Amino acid sequence: MTGSTVRFGTGATREVGFDFADRGVKRVLVVVDPHVRDAYPGQTATESLRTAGVDFEVFDEVRCEPTDTSFQKAIEAATAGGFDGYLAVGGGSTIDTAKAANLYATWPAPFREYVNPTLGRGTTPPGPLKPLIAVPTTAGTGSETTAVAVFDFEEEGVKTGIANRYLRPTLGILDPENTRTTPPAVAASAGLDVLSHALESYTARHFLRREKPENPSLRTAYQGANPISDVWAIESLRIVAQFLPRVFADADDDEARGMMLLGASYAGMGFGNAGVHLPHAMAYPVAGLVRDYRPPGFLTDHAMVPHGTSVIVHTPAVCRWTAPSAPRKHLLAAEALGAEIRGVPEEKAGELLAERVRHFMTLTEQPSGIGDFGYSAADIPKLVEGTLVQARLLKLAPHDVDAEILANLFADSLS
Template sequence: MDRETHGNAYPILPDGEEGFTVEAARMKFGPGILAELGGDAVSLGMTRVALFTDPRVAATAPFAMALESLKRAGVDPVVYDRCRVEPTSASFLDAADFARDGGFDGYVSIGGGSVIDTAKAANLYATYPADFLAYVNKPLGEGIPVPGPVKPHIACPTTCGTGSETTGVAIFDHVEKQVKTGISSRHLRPSLAVVDPRTIDSLPPGAIAATGFDVLTHAIESHTARPFRSRPRPDSPTARPPYQGANPWSDIGSLQAIRLGGQWLERAVNDPDCAEARDALMFAATLAGLAFGNAGVHIPHAMSYSVAGMNHSFTATGYETVDPMVPHGISVVLNAPAAFRFTGPAAPEAHLCAAEALGADTRGAVPEDGGELLATRLISMMRATGLPNGLSALGYGEADIPGLVKGAAAQQRLLTIAPRPVSEDDLRGLYADAMRYW
């Protein structure tokens, strides 16, 4: 798609950005591929590794296979199984203490995005010790750039959603501020992603739904982001931000991830015996991670951080065995229909293209219909997979909107990727629209 005719509210700058940088992670994919983990670790020079996971994953057959592979290759794995689902500043600090004391020359993470992000943070603070907020994104943190490369990290996802195995972002819940934020640096991108679809065979349907919708929102936000050529040209190549805006390379991965999600997500949730559906979602998650790690995400994710950060009493279907919280994918997708209705007029062709890829009936549609068609298709999929009916189903109401807006407005790194400017008044309207969909 020609981004110059994208209809984007941010115009192409005549003296602005001319290029984009692709920093894709190394990745291997296939059923049973975790059996090769030991050889992968040796190839990266690992001899003593910090093996990050959580108690539930640690009890699974894929984890046992991975652990045996490491030991068989002569690698000494030291297990850290205290990773928290939806990590906090405190859980990141605990992991960092473990990493600093261990004398590790490499890291392996086996789990969902929470585990992978915890390993990224532990690796960072063990390699370059600093006050915790030093590397955290502004305005909640100081936003100091990561000084350089960290130790090798192999990320092995066990959910079909976050794409964290391919990105340089680590997200956590800043409990004191009641908002999620993160650390972002190309140096945090794992050295290798080992993606084994068999790891999600035992994932409950509710978790498949939550993580699967994270895939879709990653991909749609990446595809509908402001174009990379609407950004100012950086002073130097190293100053180009990790989130560069939509570009021809990111569109390849984002559109295919949207197609796979539209075709297979409902079946993966509602038919637990369909391995083909779950395999497709696992691949879509990695594709979406590659795309948004390059282009960026915008309004649904910016809104999600306060949705999750202000609510620690909700118990989602499929997450009954963990502490009450709003799973990341749910906190994101509940904002998505409202957000895409809002951004549709700024990038109509991109929204219509995404709607068609997701499976919406676009016969006779014009580009200006794209945002509404995309929102309608997402809502239909949400209903078919048993997701909550908007933010009100989490317990939010009109009185909570000011607090939600405050948290979202702090996510300027994400909001500036949207295809149109977003004010606090706009955010108030978006949260109101997201309260209920049917």
């Protein structure tokens, strides 16, 4: 279990300048989401750098749902600037962009070198990166606590990631003021991402059922469900159940915004060690192959499926399929999401949990399935193909997976 360092509190963003100065950092690349650059998050963070006498440059060409091309732009800015620290202010898209910029500027390599197999070589860089402080403005991906950066690999038509232990941010700053302006549609998608992170890591293949690596350097960040990540996951589910409906209804609910930021980080600490499995693996081709879906409530200029939405549409079908692997845990997860489980037989665990997930999807006005993004049964073979390349995630499903199982799960997720 690798720990993550976070600081929580209203106004905590004002301390980032101190944090860089304290680490002896002189010159910072601020990677900031264009929609928060001139609002509280961006303004407060840069003001804090100024006050602490830390030199910085701002990069705001972050793409919502980043691609290899958009990562490359940030890598170029990072490589040209001679930075000895990085500050990310934004949602998962921004934090992941800053992670990639830091990685390739610190240890230059051809792009595929660090990309996860099977699409890349999955090499671990030779040593640590420069300090990265992550200030999330969504609640959220938990990227401030995890050792992974996700992007859409355009030529492959699929999302994938870069994962190695050096990518984990040095510090995450959880400031509830930073999510006050998060649009409700973004809060919904991001909040359901939290729900699925927690659920997937809680129901992942048990770590004792995973193979021991040939040598310790080959041990992956994602280790399967384990007693420590379970603590974070189950508490995160309780938080989402209580506070996601409240932030969706009222962005000025200070307590709910703070709790959802914590819930996102809790889930990140859990899944950052245990891993996620099929809902994420299936979401990657669904997001990568999207044709013309434009999500309501998002201020983006390109077709895309928001990450949390692309994940959650698969979660009900997947939990019905995973339930027989650990029925008791599926019941406990349903209970954490607000279900009454007394007297419910174990055979009903999957259905009960799926029903709870659907409850939160309906409440946050989500699409009902991948059919809403324009996919039909005819697209399933291509989606299966794009899922089978996510080797790292498929290994974490509690049962073995093949093309036929995936095709059935996609069919179940059409609506």
